[in-house]
Amino acid sequence: MNVPAVAEPEATPPAVAATEVRIAAARVPEISASGVPVSEVIADAADGERSIVAFLCRECAYSAADAAGNARTSLPPTIRTIMVPCTGRVSPLHLLAALAEGADGVYVAGCLEGQCHYRVGNFHALDRVAFVRRLLESVGVEPERAAMFTMSAADTPRFVATARGMDATVSRLPRLPRS
Numbered sequence: 001m002n003v004p005a006v007a008e009p010e011a012t013p014p015a016v017a018a019t020e021v022r023i024a025a026a027r028v029p030e031i032s033a034s035g036v037p038v039s040e041v042i043a044d045a046a047d048g049e050r051s052i053v054a055f056l057c058r059e060c061a062y063s064a065a066d067a068a069g070n071a072r073t074s075l076p077p078t079i080r081t082i083m084v085p086c087t088g089r090v091s092p093l094h095l096l097a098a099l100a101e102g103a104d105g106v107y108v109a110g111c112l113e114g115q116c117h118y119r120v121g122n123f124h125a126l127d128r129v130a131f132v133r134r135l136l137e138s139v140g141v142e143p144e145r146a147a148m149f150t151m152s153a154a155d156t157p158r159f160v161a162t163a164r165g166m167d168a169t170v171s172r173l174p175r176l177p178r179s
Contacts, residue, residue, distance in 0.1 A: 038094070041080045042102045050078045052105040052170055053098040054163065057087045059117040061109035063153035073160050076167035078104075086110070087148075088121025095132045095146055102178070105170035106132075107147040109162060115152070122150060142173050 042051050056062040062083045068075065080103070084090055087110030095106045108129055110122040126148050133143035147166060151158040 038082065038098050038103075039101045041082055042098065050104045050170060050175070051080050051102065052076075052078045052107065052166055053103045054079055054081045054166075055084050055087065055090045055094065055106070055108045056081050057110035057117075057121070058083050058085055060111040060115075060153045060155075061087075061149075061151055061159060064109075064151055064156050064159035067154075067156040068160050071156065073156070075160065075163045078167050078170070079163050086116065086118040086121035087125035088116070088118055088123075090125055090128065092128050092132045092135070095129070096135075099136075099141075099145065099176065104173070104176055105145045105147075105166060107149060107162070107166050109149045109151060109159070112150045112152055141176070144169050144173065145176075 038053060041053060054061075054065075056065055062081070065081060087108050090108050095108070098106045108125050110125055111117060113122060113126075116122040129146055129148040132146045136145060137143045147169075149158075149162045151162070
């Protein structure tokens, strides 16, 4: 006689403190166009120095960053950039993993709304950053640690203002507790 199998109840995960951000690094897909993992980008920061990870779309935001570099415009030393093909490729897991790996803030910068080179990538990114902000707030972490910005490739002053503004915002916040 065939007896149907009964599913075993799953073990409940251990409780996590409200301010801890934990993500298994193995589950986060690689996003960087250069293939450099987020942990290496953050590890570049000096001991005790804050870091902000900026996910920049290749078409607009990274071009604006490149122009800022060519013009020798100084940026805050806390900014760590990762070039992505499109902001639509940035998952909430990428943002949360950056925070879990040691970043004090993250932001996504891409094409102007309605002018994404991949049609709707920046709209997807806007939704995902909003989700991450709500998620951070729900666990007691300041939602200002995550942001989304749009700019054109020729808008170097906006890129610089964005980087400086994000640095000022994150520097006013307390350090994220690390386990």
